[in-house]
Amino acid sequence: MAARHVIINGPPGSGKGTQAMRVADRLDLKHLSTGDLLREAVAAGTELGKKAEEYMKAGLLVPDEIMLGLIREQFEALEGLGWILDGFPRTLPQAEALAELLEKKCLTIDMVLLIDVDNEEIIGRLTSRRVCSDCKEVYNLSMLPDGDESTCGKCGGKLVTRPDDREETVRRRLKVYEEQTTPVLEFYRKLAGVTEVDGTGDIDAITAEIIRVMR
Numbered sequence: 001m002a003a004r005h006v007i008i009n010g011p012p013g014s015g016k017g018t019q020a021m022r023v024a025d026r027l028d029l030k031h032l033s034t035g036d037l038l039r040e041a042v043a044a045g046t047e048l049g050k051k052a053e054e055y056m057k058a059g060l061l062v063p064d065e066i067m068l069g070l071i072r073e074q075f076e077a078l079e080g081l082g083w084i085l086d087g088f089p090r091t092l093p094q095a096e097a098l099a100e101l102l103e104k105k106c107l108t109i110d111m112v113l114l115i116d117v118d119n120e121e122i123i124g125r126l127t128s129r130r131v132c133s134d135c136k137e138v139y140n141l142s143m144l145p146d147g148d149e150s151t152c153g154k155c156g157g158k159l160v161t162r163p164d165d166r167e168e169t170v171r172r173r174l175k176v177y178e179e180q181t182t183p184v185l186e187f188y189r190k191l192a193g194v195t196e197v198d199g200t201g202d203i204d205a206i207t208a209e210i211i212r213v214m215r
């Protein structure tokens, strides 16, 4: 039977968000991205958003107690559903808290996926990413017509660099990943193993490979 309770992880810029969204859509799973939830809270100016914004802009992790509150709330709406958790857990205390939460609900994780991309490729990808400030369409500088790197081809909005995509911040995010999230992968390696997927190359081929390993 296909995996229905899945964690997807990988360094920032590995494409885990894009892949999680595609796979969730194809396999009818709920996509739960803590990064997206936090960005929505920041945009809406909620209490959670105000607390999270400074950490995110600086390329740091949002404190565990905030993340745990958010994830517990989200899990209430997941009763009986399959899900793919994108970007959570990112620290050992988060992984331990998730294990406790799942145990209470008599659930187990079917698969932990790691999207593998090396650091130099990530720095190149993220520093050339641009986002439309209006419709949120994501571009890479290499996709944009010469001479116009500032206008959205879809809605005419202004293209901007995400504050956490500046090179210095990307390097900090990679360091944070190495220090805080690598131990989480070790934790899962010892528990039941981690399935690694190469995150470089054709985006459709990567989606197909993830679906293949999940089936």
Ligand code: AMP
Binding pocket: 012, 013, 017, 034, 035, 036, 038, 055, 056, 059, 060, 061, 062, 063, 067, 086, 087, 088, 089, 090, 091, 094, 164, 173
């Ligand atoms: P992402 O879109 O997954 O790269 O997340 C963007 C940012 O949101 C991260 O750099 C963190 O600041 C924050 N964030 C997302 N998920 C978590 C998490 N599980 N724990 C702490 N911070 C998080």
